[in-house]
Amino acid sequence: MQIKLSSPLDMHLHLRDADMLKTVAPLSSYGFAGAIIMPNLVPPVTTTEALLAYKDRILSSTCRDKFEPLMTLFFKNDYSYEFLKKAKKHIFALKLYPSGITTNSDGGVSSMDIDLLRDTFETMSELNIPLLVHGETNGFVMDREMEFGSVYEQFASNFPNLKIVMEHITTAHSASLLDKYENLYATITLHHLLITLDDVAGGMLSPHLFCKPIAKRPEDRDALLKLALSAHPKVMFGSDSAPHPVDKKESCGCAAGVFTAPIALQALAMLFEKHKSLDKLQAFISDNARKIYGYKPIEKEVILENIPFTVPKSYKDVVPMFSAEKLPWSIKSVL
Amino acid sequence: MQIKLSSPLDMHLHLRDADMLKTVAPLSSYGFAGAIIMPNLVPPVTTTEALLAYKDRILSSTCRDKFEPLMTLFFKNDYSYEFLKKAKKHIFALKLYPSGITTNSDGGVSSMDIDLLRDTFETMSELNIPLLVHGETNGFVMDREMEFGSVYEQFASNFPNLKIVMEHITTAHSASLLDKYENLYATITLHHLLITLDDVAGGMLSPHLFCKPIAKRPEDRDALLKLALSAHPKVMFGSDSAPHPVDKKESCGCAAGVFTAPIALQALAMLFEKHKSLDKLQAFISDNARKIYGYKPIEKEVILENIPFTVPKSYKDVVPMFSAEKLPWSIKSVL
Numbered sequence: 001m002q003i004k005l006s007s008p009l010d011m012h013l014h015l016r017d018a019d020m021l022k023t024v025a026p027l028s029s030y031g032f033a034g035a036i037i038m039p040n041l042v043p044p045v046t047t048t049e050a051l052l053a054y055k056d057r058i059l060s061s062t063c064r065d066k067f068e069p070l071m072t073l074f075f076k077n078d079y080s081y082e083f084l085k086k087a088k089k090h091i092f093a094l095k096l097y098p099s100g101i102t103t104n105s106d107g108g109v110s111s112m113d114i115d116l117l118r119d120t121f122e123t124m125s126e127l128n129i130p131l132l133v134h135g136e137t138n139g140f141v142m143d144r145e146m147e148f149g150s151v152y153e154q155f156a157s158n159f160p161n162l163k164i165v166m167e168h169i170t171t172a173h174s175a176s177l178l179d180k181y182e183n184l185y186a187t188i189t190l191h192h193l194l195i196t197l198d199d200v201a202g203g204m205l206s207p208h209l210f211c212k213p214i215a216k217r218p219e220d221r222d223a224l225l226k227l228a229l230s231a232h233p234k235v236m237f238g239s240d241s242a243p244h245p246v247d248k249k250e251s252c253g254c255a256a257g258v259f260t261a262p263i264a265l266q267a268l269a270m271l272f273e274k275h276k277s278l279d280k281l282q283a284f285i286s287d288n289a290r291k292i293y294g295y296k297p298i299e300k301e302v303i304l305e306n307i308p309f310t311v312p313k314s315y316k317d318v319v320p321m322f323s324a325e326k327l328p329w330s331i332k333s334v335l
Numbered sequence: 336m337q338i339k340l341s342s343p344l345d346m347h348l349h350l351r352d353a354d355m356l357k358t359v360a361p362l363s364s365y366g367f368a369g370a371i372i373m374p375n376l377v378p379p380v381t382t383t384e385a386l387l388a389y390k391d392r393i394l395s396s397t398c399r400d401k402f403e404p405l406m407t408l409f410f411k412n413d414y415s416y417e418f419l420k421k422a423k424k425h426i427f428a429l430k431l432y433p434s435g436i437t438t439n440s441d442g443g444v445s446s447m448d449i450d451l452l453r454d455t456f457e458t459m460s461e462l463n464i465p466l467l468v469h470g471e472t473n474g475f476v477m478d479r480e481m482e483f484g485s486v487y488e489q490f491a492s493n494f495p496n497l498k499i500v501m502e503h504i505t506t507a508h509s510a511s512l513l514d515k516y517e518n519l520y521a522t523i524t525l526h527h528l529l530i531t532l533d534d535v536a537g538g539m540l541s542p543h544l545f546c547k548p549i550a551k552r553p554e555d556r557d558a559l560l561k562l563a564l565s566a567h568p569k570v571m572f573g574s575d576s577a578p579h580p581v582d583k584k585e586s587c588g589c590a591a592g593v594f595t596a597p598i599a600l601q602a603l604a605m606l607f608e609k610h611k612s613l614d615k616l617q618a619f620i621s622d623n624a625r626k627i628y629g630y631k632p633i634e635k636e637v638i639l640e641n642i643p644f645t646v647p648k649s650y651k652d653v654v655p656m657f658s659a660e661k662l663p664w665s666i667k668s669v670l
Contacts, residue, residue, distance in 0.1 A: 201535070
């Protein structure tokens, strides 16, 4: 049995930089036609020059695969209208991080006061630049995303012409906002469709499944599954694949992030097949994103086959989800 | 400034066995006059012979300190009346583990059906043998203890003459049961008075603070603090100090347990001082337990002094809570 996917897209991806970039970029560019690249480098990507230079480094790491990196700027509320207007042709979106909320987010926004954000949001609305948001407060870890819900609601209702993507949603509450505001969209990761806090800390502690936002309750996962398996038109796949070297994961202060880039398509096939929803996978993995962003990806055909794929224990020093386990689907060919 | 503690007791302690026992036993026997020793060895302690042999190994590891190990049997519901009657003089309590719920609990009880437990509970009531319980279901990790609440209520109401200790409680809900049932008591650990899930997984992941039951929400910690700082007469200190070698903590499948034995008194002094409750420490650390169990400990006087104590990075291969940090109180003398 085969599954044919047309131009899979990863609408939320961390490629890092330097050696890590060289390790992980080919693992995304092989199976995906494009990906939104997160700008949380050190320092963050805040200028057109830095963005274009990073794009060049990405392209030179992707083995000449047919792959388009969709570049983002790290959101700052002092970008001028002129700057954004000029930069627009190079940027796909702006990514807003609350300060200190996840890996390399220290330079992020420290207040969600819409009066402080108004100018930039209005410029973005006018220039049709989407706003991608890591939506967490600095509250109790299980409540952070839900607490941020009111911020999403304020953003959405005050800036109806701003396209807002709730990135890597993890709660039933976030899911419920999609049908409430026309201009709210969401990405969902692979791992948040599969795991709950039980998988992270219910038995032994699993550092490789530790991520931000942290995996939530079973009923939250079920709400995300419902969106993904029905290919709700406002949700897109975004892996949030976030590589860290193994010594930063299996250690005293383990960094947040699940590395899924090389196994995402195979594991999604497994998941959608299990739930008899394979007919929805194309929409979740690509078509919804095309419509939401009005984006036409590079043409790429990926054929998956139900031949078991044994996931490598690690890719260089990065341990993937399903490390050393067997998945029922493998990538047969990419054209 | 000094704090004088009379015969501190640790009413819930894991000493393990073999080399680990030799490492950790002296760290408890130095500052404590006695401790309830958990029976979850491999295999668990289920016979008088095994219990007495384990007690001997403990005593030969405690450096001739004045220290009494209060021995427990691993609860089984097929202990006969004759067996328990004969064993009674050697055992301080029976410890009930739901099967598979924590370290070395595989041989535990698989059903909390009181009809299955009735005979043993009635024997224990008659012989005045306390029941110590690890109260968690196998549900979602944040709900397990609360879900077990109805089991505690059934136990307490059906066996009013059975002394039941809810071990290492972590929730406001468990705290609320204390005043509802005369025969319900509780131990509280040091770490559950200090941390929430945020400390385990809110920033980086902290394997050395990962334990079962997992640390809960801020309002849960506050409820525990209220009990401890007021030295509620039905609560006792039980460290649940649970050593694992560092390679079992800082690794892919991190074992559950916080190692606090050597720093517990110093950290409790810090905590009670911070909350202006030093006058309640003696009751929490010893007097309540004496009354609850009708137990007269070995006489031992521990003097703490407000001279900073730098916690060792590790004790052999075991990393303690507050590793390499400075605590404001140190143990001046033990008599």
